[in-house]
Amino acid sequence: MKILLVDDxxxxxxxxxxxxxxxxxxxxxxxxxxxxxxxxxxxxxxxAVLDMKMPRMSGLELRKKxxxxxxxxxxxxxxxxxxxEDFYSASSEEGADCYLVKPVxxxxxxxxxxxxxxxxxxxxx
Amino acid sequence: MPLFKIFKPEFLSYTATDSGLFKSxxxxxxxxxxxxxxxxxVALIPLLCLTTFTFLVIKNDTEIEIDLxxxxxxxxxxxxxxxxxxxRKAALSYIIRSNSYEQINNNWQLVNILQSLKDSIGGxxxxxxxxxxxxxxxxxxxxxxxNVNYSSEEWFKEVVIQNHYIxxxxxxxxxxxxxxxxxxxxxxxxxFYVLRATLETERFNRILSDINLxxxxxxxxxxxxxxxxxxxxxxxxxxxxxxLPVPEYSEHTEVxxxxxxxxxxxxxxxxxxxxxxxxxMLTEEKTILMQPWRKTRNLIIFFVALSIIAILVVVYxxxxxxxxxxxxxxxKRVSTLHEVEQSSKLASIGRLAAGVAHxxxxxxxxxxxxxxxxxxxxxxxxxxxxxxxxxxxxxxxxASVERCGNITKRLLGFARHLDVSxxxxxxxxxxxxVLGFLVKEAExxxxxxxxxxxxxxxxxxxxxxxxQQILLNLVNNAFAAMQDNGHLDIKIRRVExxxxxxxxxxxxxxxxQEDLKRIFEPFFSTKTKTGGTGLGLSITYGLIQELxxxxxxxxxxxxxxxxxxxxPLTNISKKR
Numbered sequence: 079m080k081i082l083l084v085d086d087x088x089x090x091x092x093x094x095x096x097x098x099x100x101x102x103x104x105x106x107x108x109x110x111x112x113x114x115x116x117x118x119x120x121x122x123x124x125x126a127v128l129d130m131k132m133p134r135m136s137g138l139e140l141r142k143k144x145x146x147x148x149x150x151x152x153x154x155x156x157x158x159x160x161x162x163e164d165f166y167s168a169s170s171e172e173g174a175d176c177y178l179v180k181p182v183x184x185x186x187x188x189x190x191x192x193x194x195x196x197x198x199x200x201x202x203x
Numbered sequence: 204m205p206l207f208k209i210f211k212p213e214f215l216s217y218t219a220t221d222s223g224l225f226k227s228x229x230x231x232x233x234x235x236x237x238x239x240x241x242x243x244x245v246a247l248i249p250l251l252c253l254t255t256f257t258f259l260v261i262k263n264d265t266e267i268e269i270d271l272x273x274x275x276x277x278x279x280x281x282x283x284x285x286x287x288x289x290x291r292k293a294a295l296s297y298i299i300r301s302n303s304y305e306q307i308n309n310n311w312q313l314v315n316i317l318q319s320l321k322d323s324i325g326g327x328x329x330x331x332x333x334x335x336x337x338x339x340x341x342x343x344x345x346x347x348x349x350n351v352n353y354s355s356e357e358w359f360k361e362v363v364i365q366n367h368y369i370x371x372x373x374x375x376x377x378x379x380x381x382x383x384x385x386x387x388x389x390x391x392x393x394x395f396y397v398l399r400a401t402l403e404t405e406r407f408n409r410i411l412s413d414i415n416l417x418x419x420x421x422x423x424x425x426x427x428x429x430x431x432x433x434x435x436x437x438x439x440x441x442x443x444x445x446x447l448p449v450p451e452y453s454e455h456t457e458v459x460x461x462x463x464x465x466x467x468x469x470x471x472x473x474x475x476x477x478x479x480x481x482x483x484m485l486t487e488e489k490t491i492l493m494q495p496w497r498k499t500r501n502l503i504i505f506f507v508a509l510s511i512i513a514i515l516v517v518v519y520x521x522x523x524x525x526x527x528x529x530x531x532x533x534x535k536r537v538s539t540l541h542e543v544e545q546s547s548k549l550a551s552i553g554r555l556a557a558g559v560a561h562x563x564x565x566x567x568x569x570x571x572x573x574x575x576x577x578x579x580x581x582x583x584x585x586x587x588x589x590x591x592x593x594x595x596x597x598x599x600x601x602a603s604v605e606r607c608g609n610i611t612k613r614l615l616g617f618a619r620h621l622d623v624s625x626x627x628x629x630x631x632x633x634x635x636x637v638l639g640f641l642v643k644e645a646e647x648x649x650x651x652x653x654x655x656x657x658x659x660x661x662x663x664x665x666x667x668x669x670x671q672q673i674l675l676n677l678v679n680n681a682f683a684a685m686q687d688n689g690h691l692d693i694k695i696r697r698v699e700x701x702x703x704x705x706x707x708x709x710x711x712x713x714x715x716q717e718d719l720k721r722i723f724e725p726f727f728s729t730k731t732k733t734g735g736t737g738l739g740l741s742i743t744y745g746l747i748q749e750l751x752x753x754x755x756x757x758x759x760x761x762x763x764x765x766x767x768x769x770x771p772l773t774n775i776s777k778k779r
Contacts, residue, residue, distance in 0.1 A: 089572075090568050090572055097572060097576050182571070
C-alpha cells in the first residue's frame with residue numbers, strides 16, 4: 079500500500095506522513111499539485127489524500143489531472159473548510175471515496191484508508 | 204374609551220421615526236391626511252359649487268317671480284282704479300252735456316241726478332254747481348256747503364283753465380279727506396259753471412284693500428308729492444307724508460327695491476294712474492316674499508349637510524382603508540427587508556464562521572499531527588512508554604485539539620445548513636446543535652436545560668436551516684425571559700402519528716394576557732428599549748408556516764411560557 083499526501087501545509091503533511099509510516103503505511107508527501115504530478119509520474123500510488131484548497135491547483139483539479147494518467151488511483155479528500163460547495167463538490171466527484179474535515183484523527187484516517195483499499199493490517203511500528 | 208380611540212386607525216400608532224426599524228416606513232399620518240383632503244376636495248367642491256349655483260338660480264327665479272307677480276297685481280289694481288275714476292268722469296261728462304243749466308241748477312233735479320248716479324254706478328257722495336265767481340249755487344249732499352265760495356281753491360282755478368279736474372285727496376271745507384271730479388261747462392252766452400262731484404273715498408279704499416290678496420302687502424295711493432291718499436298699513440296715515448321715495452314717472456308698471464329706515468328691504472310695485480294725480484303703490488317686505496325660497500334653501504342645506512356627513516364618513520373609511528392597506532404592505536415590506544437583512548447577516552456570519560474555522564483548522568491539524576507524532580514516538584520508545592505523565596499531557600493536548608475541532612465543525616455545520624434547503628433531518632441532532640451554541644450561556648447563568656425526546660421519532664424531510672433558526676429563536680427567547688438558575692424544558696413528542704411536536708418551556712417572566720394576542724405581529728416588542736426589534740417571533744412564525752407547521756403558546760404572567768411547534772413528518776416538498 080502506497081499513499082501520496084498532498085497539502086500546502088508542509089508541517090501538517092510531513093508529520094502526517096511520518097505518523098502513517100510509523101503505522102506501517104508507506105506515505106510520501108508533497109506540498110503542491112505540481113509536485114504531486116511529478117511524483118505520480120515516477121511512482122505508483124494506491125491512494126491520494128488531497129487537500130481540497132491549495133494555491134494554484136485545488137485538490138479537485140489535481141484529481142482530474144491524476145485521473146487522466148492514473149485512472150486506477152483512489153482518492154480521499156481533506157479540508158479545513160466545511161462549506162456546502164466543498165461538501166457537494168467532493169460528494170459528487172466520481173472516485174472520491176471520503177471527505178474528512180481537519181483536524182483529522184489518525185485512526186479515523188487509517189480506518190477510511192483501510193475501508194477504501196481493504197489492505198491495512200498494521201499497527202504502530 | 205374615548206371616541207377617537209375607537210376610530211383611530213392602527214397606522215397612526217406607527218409614526219415614522221428618525222432611527223430604528225420604522226425609519227423606512229412612510230409617513231402614514233401625512234399620507235392619510237392628504238388622502239382625506241384630496242378625496243374631500245374631489246367630493247365636496249362639486250357638491251358645494253352645484254349647491255351654490257342652485258341657490259343662486261332659485262333665488263334669482265324667486266326674485267323674478269316676485270317682480271312679475273307684483274307687476275301683475277299693480278297692473279290689475281291700476282286698471283280697476285283707472286276704470287273707477289274714468290267711469291265716474293264719463294258719467295259726469297254725460298250729465299253736464301245731457302242736461303241744461305236750468306235743469307242742473309234746479310235743486311230738485313240735482314237731487315234726482317245724484318240719486319240716479321248712486322243707484323247706477325255708485326261711488327258719489329255729493330254734487331254741487333259752482334258759478335263763474337266760484338260760489339256754490341247748488342249743493343246736494345250730506346254736508347252744509349250751500350253758497351260756499353271756492354274761488355280761491357286751487358282745484359277751482361285748475362278746472363277753469365283745464366275744463367275738467369280730478370283732485371288729490373284733501374280735507375277742504377268739510378275737513379274730511381275726500382276727492383273731487385269737476386267739469387267746466389260754458390254756456391252759449393259765454394258764461395260758465397262748474398259741476399263738481401265728490402267721490403266716496405271708502406269705495407276707493409275698498410278697491411285697494413281687495414288687492415291685498417295675501418294679507419302681507421300694503422296697497423295705497425300717493426300723489427306726486429308723496430302724500431298718502433288712501434289708508435296704508437305701515438307707511439303712515441292718510442294725508443301724511445310717506446317715508447318711501449316717490450318713484451320716477453313711467454308709463455308702465457314698475458318694480459323697485461328700497462331699504463326703509465329700519466333697514467328692511469322693501470319691494471315696491473308702482474304705477475302712475477293716467478289722468479289722475481295718483482301713484483298706485485304696492486309694497487311688501489322682501490323677507491316675507493322670499494319665504495318660499497328660504498324654505499327651499501333650508502331644505503337644500505339640510506340635504507347638503509346630510510350629504511356632507513355621508514361623504515365625510517365614506518371618505519374617512521375609504522382613506523383609512525386605503526392607507527391601511529398601504530401600511531400593511533409597507534409593514535410587510537419592512538419586515539421582508541429586515542428578514543432579508545437578517546438572512547444576509549446570517550449568511551455573512553456563516554461565511555465568516557466558515558472562514559475562521561478553515562483558518563483555525565489548519566494550525567489545529569498541525570498541532571494535532573505534531574502531538575500525535577509525539578505520542579507515537581513516546582509510545583514506542585521504551586524509556587517513555589510508561590511515562591504516564593508525558594503521555595497524559597499529550598492526550599490532554601489531543602483532547603483539547605479535538606474539542607476545538609468540534610467547535611469549528613459545529614460552526615461549519617451551521618454555515619453549511621444555511622445554504623441547504625430540504626433534507627432528511629434528525630430532530631435530536633438539530634436540538635443538540637442549537638443547544639451547543641447556548642451551552643456556555645446556560646452554564647454561566649446556571650440555567651438547567653432538560654431535553655426529553657421520545658424514542659420513536661423518525662428522521663423527516665424539512666429545511667434544516669429554518670428548523671435550526673426556529674429552535675434557536677425560541678430557545679434564545681426563553682433564555683431572555685428567564686432569570687439565572689432558571690429551568691428550560693425541551694420536549695419532543697410524536698403526535699397524531701404524522702406530526703412531531705417540539706415544546707420549549709421556560710419558568711421566566713411569562714407574557715401578560717393582553718400582549719399574548721399580539722406577540723406574533725411584526726414589530727410588537729416589549730423590549731424596544733433594550734434593542735428588541737419585535738421581529739423574532741414574527742419571523743419564527745413565518746418560518747414555521749413555511750415548513751407547514753403550527754405554533755402555539757401557553758403563558759402565564761410571572762410563571763413562564765411554553766411555545767409548541769408542530770411539524771409534519773411527511774414529505775414537506777410534496778405538500779408544497
